[in-house]
Amino acid sequence: MITHVVLLKLRPGVAVDSTAAREAHAAMSALPTKVPQIRTWQCGFNTTPDVCGWDYVLVSGFDSREALEAYFVHPEHLKVVALWEPISDLAFGDLES
Template identity: 85%
Template sequence: MITHVVLLKFKPGVSADSAAAREAHAAMCALPAKVPLIKAWKCGFNTTPDVSGWDYVLVSGFDSREALEAYFDHPDHLKVVALWEPISDLAFGDLDG
């Protein structure tokens, strides 16, 4: 199992209540139904009120490195990325096992 973790930080002027953030969140929540490669999925707005914290968190799981890499190129994933790119900065990491 590969665990893929994504952290998103809103750009200035964007908040969790904005229409763009809500649209991106809804699209993110819909991905597991569209991408069968996803084996585990939990996403949402950060609930810890700290200015150092990231605003949005995704923790996902894939059966293999190959499945994760195929997910990166999946058209539905790319559509979601296109929603997040204008409103946030991204950090991510992957864990084997």
């Protein structure tokens, strides 16, 4: 199992309740219905207010490295990336278990 963790920090001037952030979240939330390689999926805006915290968190699971790689290039995933790119900065990491 591969656990894929993504942290997103909204860019200055982009609010959590902005149309762009809400649309990106809705698209992110819908990915498990569109990408068959996804096994587990939790995403949403950070609920801990702290200046050091990131604004959005995704924790997802994939059966294998190959499944994760297929997700990375899946057209539906790329559409979601295109929504987040102009409004946020990204950090991610993967764990194998």
